[in-house]
Amino acid sequence: MAKTLIEPASTSTDELRAMLLEWRSVIQQEIHELLAQHREHYTATHNDSVLDLEDMSLRDSTAEQQLSLLEARNRTRLMLDTALRRLDDGEYGLCEDCGDKIGAGRLRALPFAKRCLSCQHQAEVLEKIARQEVRRDDM
Numbered sequence: 001m002a003k004t005l006i007e008p009a010s011t012s013t014d015e016l017r018a019m020l021l022e023w024r025s026v027i028q029q030e031i032h033e034l035l036a037q038h039r040e041h042y043t044a045t046h047n048d049s050v051l052d053l054e055d056m057s058l059r060d061s062t063a064e065q066q067l068s069l070l071e072a073r074n075r076t077r078l079m080l081d082t083a084l085r086r087l088d089d090g091e092y093g094l095c096e097d098c099g100d101k102i103g104a105g106r107l108r109a110l111p112f113a114k115r116c117l118s119c120q121h122q123a124e125v126l127e128k129i130a131r132q133e134v135r136r137d138d139m
């Protein structure tokens with residue numbers, strides 16, 4: 001049989017769940033490490049009684065970077081949790097505007113996509129128009 005371009009009518013739910021879970025465990029691990037680093041950093045900062053200003057600002061900026069990384073990772077984790085919940089409810093991968101299935105290829109590239117391609121396009125156009133109107137109101 002000729003090999004067809006695999007654009008899966010069905011990327012199975014299991015496959016998606018496995019992908020999301022694997023991603024989640026990677027993120028979880030990163031969060032764990034970042035937290036450990038942050039704790040270490042925090043302890044180091046507070047144990048040193050004598051720090052010159054340069055040291056301190058260096059440490060502060062490292063801490064800030066760690067925190068913003070942590071925040072970003074945590075957001076991803078929450079999005080993964082939502083995706084997994086929707087998957088369990090059978091809602092994952094359905095366009096929130098038209099209710100159609102979002103293509104499996106699109107989901108693989110953008111696991112958090114909420115809309116199918118054409119609704120997303122429409123939404124972006126509308127958003128753009130709305131933004132422009134706001135800007136005009138501001139002037």
Ligand SMILES: [Zn+2]
Nearest residue numbers: 095098116119
């Ligand atoms: Zn749609």
